[in-house]
Amino acid sequence: MDHLYLLSFLLTGDRRAAEKCFVSGLEDSRNGNPVFREWARSWARRTIIQNAIRMIHPRADAADESGRDGVDSLIPAELRPVVELPAFDRFVFVMSVLEGYSEQECSLLLNCTRGDVTAAKIRALRQLGERAESLGKPLTEAGSADQADRVRRVMTTEEISHLAATA
Numbered sequence: 001m002d003h004l005y006l007l008s009f010l011l012t013g014d015r016r017a018a019e020k021c022f023v024s025g026l027e028d029s030r031n032g033n034p035v036f037r038e039w040a041r042s043w044a045r046r047t048i049i050q051n052a053i054r055m056i057h058p059r060a061d062a063a064d065e066s067g068r069d070g071v072d073s074l075i076p077a078e079l080r081p082v083v084e085l086p087a088f089d090r091f092v093f094v095m096s097v098l099e100g101y102s103e104q105e106c107s108l109l110l111n112c113t114r115g116d117v118t119a120a121k122i123r124a125l126r127q128l129g130e131r132a133e134s135l136g137k138p139l140t141e142a143g144s145a146d147q148a149d150r151v152r153r154v155m156t157t158e159e160i161s162h163l164a165a166t167a
Helices: 002-012 015-030 034-056 087-098 103-110 114-141 145-154 157-166
Strands: none
Touching: 002 015, 002 034, 002 087, 015 034, 034 087, 034 103, 087 103, 087 114, 103 114
16 A cells, blocks of 8 residues: 555655545556456556546646745655656656556557657656765765665665666
């Protein structure tokens, strides 16, 4: 359940929207075909992603909304860089990198081209890499080694660089 809520939160970038997306995703999967009960978790993940897409309407051609001022101060520091990504880039990153969807699956669900998905993935990985580098040094210098370690546990700069190189 924690993973499914985190998925809906990272996609929507908002706690209230995440709750709605999470609850409706669980209801949709509960009301699904009983023949495939063993697939309930996969089905719930997919319905949460589809509900988030319907709620947020991420589009490849939308204006860049990075650096949003309205990011909730209660969001854990290690999740902020993902939540602060532009909506389309955030969806692509969460779906492809964190959830393992292929670029083809992402393009079908987001109603865009594979090229749009690839470009968004590269932008997201670069932005997260730059953010990880900028966070790592000041946090360590300020004596907050525990917080810096938590940020690195989410995704290290090397992992992001490797993903960007293979994208």
